[in-house]
Each structure stands twice: as C-alpha cells, then as structure tokens.
Amino acid sequence: MIARRGMIDEITAALGANGLILRGGFVFPDDEDAPHGTSGAPARSVLLVGQAGAAPWPHFLRWRENQPRTIADPLDNWSRQVIGAVANEFQARAVSPSDKPYLPFQQWAMRAEGLKPSPLGILVHPQYGLWHAYRGALLFEDELPIQAGEAAPHLCDSCVEKPCLKSCPVDAYSEQGFAYQSCLAHVREAGGSPCRSGGCLDRNSCPYGTEYRYPPEVQAFHMASFARATN
Template sequence: MRGMIEEITAALGTNGLILRGGFLFPDHEGAPHGASGASAKSVLLVGQAGAAPWPHFLRWQQQQPQAIANPLDTWSRQIIGDVAREFGARAVSPSDKPYLPFHQWAVRAEGLRPSPLGILMHPRNGLWHAYRGALLFEEEIALPEPCEAIHLCDTCVDKPCLKSCPVDAHSTDGFAYQPCLAHVRGAGGGPCRAGGCLDRNACPYGTSYRYPAEVQAFHMAAFAGL
C-alpha cells in the first residue's frame, strides 16, 4: 500500500498537486460511497502548498477552445479524476453538491486549526495552501495518525491579519462578507483586486509559499464575481 501512496504522490506531482494526508472512516460514520457505490473506508486529501499548480493550470487553460466557467475547479476535477481512475478511487471536489465536509476532513487529515481568517493555519505553509479534492477508496489504507500541528496563531501576539483590511472584514466576530465584497468591487478596492486580501498577506508565517500577485488576483476576481 505504501507503494501505491508513492505512485499517487508521483502522479499528482506532475501537475503540482500533493497529498494532504488522510484517514479511515469509522464504521458508524456513514461515509460517502467509493468508485463502485460501496461505502468508502479511506480518504486521501489532495491539494497544494504555495502556487505550484499554477503554471500547469495556465497551460491547460490556454489549450481550451473557449472560456469556461470555474476553470480552476474544472482543471482540478480533471487531474484528480484521472488519478482516481488510475488507482480505483472515486474523486470528489469541495464544490460538489451536496457538499462534503472537506473542512472537517482537512482538520482530521493534518491536525490543523483555523486562523482568525478561517483558513486553516499550516505550520510550514502558513495560509498559503489549499485543498482541491479527495480520493475515496473502498479499502482501508494504512496511514499514520496526524500529529497535532503547532498552531502558529497561538504564538502571534500582534495579529496583523485582523488589522490590515480597510473595512475590518475580519474580526473575532467572524467574516463581514458584504462589506468585504463591496470594498473589493468599489473604487478603493484596487490593491485587493490586484494583489489579494490585505489581511491574508499581512500574516507573517509561510511567506515563502505566498501566492504570486497574479494568482491572488485570479482568486479575488472569482470571489467578487469580477
């Protein structure tokens, strides 16, 4: 089984994606179904650290005959789906409906905790990582239990991520979606549109993994419907 994990890792790596841990579903949980329709017994999370998939995604996008809606989701589904078929798994996506509990799965798979922005804080990558999908297997895959990761937010005294947004979109009360959206779309939102969320960029951790400005601009445009 370890050999299969290594093969999956290599297959994903050709497009800049990585395995993000996994776990076994307890019998009482009511797991989603796998490739044949039977209940899955194992899940492997697939995602990225930093912007490694970006050049692969851009090449794919440039080869498409016409613009498509949600291109990054479509690309991710295609790449992860190809790997799933190769290894007898079912591929699922965070945008699938009905929604699967990807956030809970990520916490279980890697032992991470949310930052004040809601994004899970990674001890190496900071806020610059993402989950793009998962592989559901109908057999048990032996994986080590995730260690409780150091939660960097606990060591951060100044919390610049709660002080950099001009409309205070993030606070201990949560995310003020409408004020954020109005600002990004408005006359004063140019820096956010061009270089991403100012609160997220203010985080001092994982800066070597920070997405380039063009990647952040792409995600911000998707968020704001620009």
Template sequence: MIATAGSVDRIAAALLANGLVLRGGFNFTPGDAPPTGSSGAPAAAVLLVGQAGAAHWPHFLRWRESQPEQIANPLDTWSREVIGAVAQDFGARAISPSDKPYLPFQQWAMRAEGLKPSPLGILMHPHYGLWHAYRGALLFDDELPVQAAEPGAHLCDSCVEKPCLKSCPVDAYSAQGFAYQSCLAHVRGAGGSPCRSGGCLDRNACPYGTEYRYPPEVQAYHMASFARATN
C-alpha cells in the same frame, strides 16, 4: 484495487507531476458516515489533494491555453480533470469541495493533517502558513496504510500581534466572523484596487509561510473570481 504504501507513493507522484500535493488521509471509522466510494458502498478511506504555494499554477495555465475562453470555474474544472484521472488510474472515486451536497472537507483536512483554523478561517499549516488549499479528495473502497495526524502547535496561538485582523480597510474579519458582503462591496468598489491586484490584505499580513505566498497574478485571479460572486 487494494492500495499499499507503494501505491500511495505513486498517487503522490502522479499528483506532483501536475503541481498538486497529497495532503494526508485517514481510514473512516464506523461513526463517520462516509460518502460512497467507487463501488457505491461507503468508502473505507480518503486521501486529501491540494496545493502548497503556487506549484500548480504553470500546469493550470498550460491546460487553460487549450480550453475555450468561456468556461465556468476553470481552476475547479482543471482540478477535477487531474484528480479524476488519478482516481481512474488507482481505482478511487474523485470528489471536489464544490460538489453538492457539500462534504466536510475542512473537517477532513483538520483530521488528516492535524491543523486548526486561523482567525481568517483558513487552516494554518506549520510550513505553508495560509498559502495552501484543498482541491479535491480520493475515496477508496479499501483501507489505506495512512492515519490521521496528531494536532501540533498552532502558530496562531503564539502570534500576539495578529496582523491578519488589522490590515483590512473594512475590518472584514473579526471575532464575529467574516463580513462577506462588506468585503465583497469593498473589493468591487473604487477603494478595492489593492485587494483586486494583490490579494487579501489580511491574508498577506500573516508572517508565516511567506515563502509559499501566492504570486500577485495568482492572488488577483482568485480575487477576480470572488468579485464575480453572486451571493
């Protein structure tokens, strides 16, 4: 199936019906070494799929009600189902950031939307701030009428105070990177209740995209998943 501008619009509409957002895309170049598409040959194009704010959350909760209580990685499972169904309808191959071997989702996202990382490592979006994520991608055998975005102004460059680096009680984020074990120990410990109930304090301190900030229950869900991490 050759994707046209109209079919890309229909893909976006199908994703939006489930609270997900088409996050841009691009055609691979000969030097990219792309993964395989639905035919098994190297893919010609990719569309990134994600969320902006918590628009996906009601859709996920409705799906969750019909699933077994004990299910591993339910949000990933839901995302795979939704994106997989869209892929089947439009002749694409669906992939996930958690697929192994890991694919360069962050590099693809930067290329597709012209974004750069924040001091927290999360890509800073000009509208969503830090309140967005990438849940998967669609790989196509044919080129698409899409192109990579030109990088725009990076909001973090004009943010002098950098409150995102001053709110964590264990200074998990710094110029040296993310102190994963320190963060995990704090979240699991007696002093980690504010993080467990309301999300990362550094992330919440960012002044951008606050209208898209995840509600506390969504942040608590993600933090609980982080607290269960085994490595």
C-alpha cells in the same frame, strides 16, 4: 481494489506531475457515515489532495491555453480533471470541495493534518502558513495504510499582534466572523483596487509561510473569481 505496496508513493508521483500534493488522510471509523466509493459502497479511506504555494499554477495555465475563455470556474475544472484522472488510474472516487451536497472538507483536512483555523477561517499550516489549499480528495473502498495526523503547532496561538485582523480597510474579519458582503462590496468598488490586484490584505499580513505566498497574478485571479460571486 486492494491497496498494494507503494501505491501511495505512486499516487504522490502522479499528482506531483501537475504540482499537486497529498495532504494526508485517514481511515473512516466503522460507525461513521462515510461517503460512497466507486461501487456505491461506503468508502473506507480518504486521501486529501491539494497544494502548497502556487506550484500548480504553471500546469493550470498550460491547460487553460487550450480551453474556451468562457469556461466557468476554470481552476475547479482543471482540478477535477487532474484528480479525476488519478482517481481512475487507482480505482478511487474523486470528490471536490465544490461538489453539492458539500462534503466536510475542512473537517477532513483538520483530521488528516491536525490543523486548526486561523482568525481568517483558513487552516494555518506550520510550514505553509495560509498559503495552501485543498483541491479534492480520493475515496477508496479499501483500508489504506494511513493514519490521521497528530495535532500540529498552531501558529496563531503564539501570534500576539494578530496583523491578519488589522489590515483590511473595511474590517472584514473580526472575532465576530467574516463580513462577507462588506468585503465583496469593497473589492468591487474603486477603492478595492489593491485587494483586486494583490490579494486579501489581511491574508498577506500573516507573518508565517511567506516563502509560499501566492504571486500577485495568482491572488488577482482568485480575487477576480470572488468579485464575480453572486451570493
């Protein structure tokens, strides 16, 4: 497909109908081992798709009303359907962060928007703070008129107190990394009720982007998914 004038605006509008947004993109260099596009040829361009705040939540809930309650990973399924429909309309290949073998979504996101990780591992955005996510990507076999993002201000560099490393009752996050098993055990036990109902205390302590903070019911949904993890 040859990119036509205004196509990116059309993609933006199509995603926006479900509360999703474009999160930047870039053109793969000729010497990069890019994933394949719709025909099996290497992709030339990628557009990241995600959210800021909880804008997709009402759209997801309406979709979920008509789905079996036993459906696994409902948010992933919804994201795949929505992004997949946009991909079909614009002759792109849709990929997801949960696809196996895993694609380097975090590296793509850093290239697309010039972001860096916070101490929690989540990329910190100069406007959204920690309250954003990447739900998928669109791969095109043509070169789109996009450029990788320039380095964004890294809010963590000027944050002296680092409350995100001081609020967890089991010190799950530290300079040594994420203590996954300690966090999971705490969330599952009785003492983890505040985390289950209101979300990660470390993440909620970040002072940036608070106007985009996910509502408690959204955070509880994600924490319930985490508590069901088997590895």
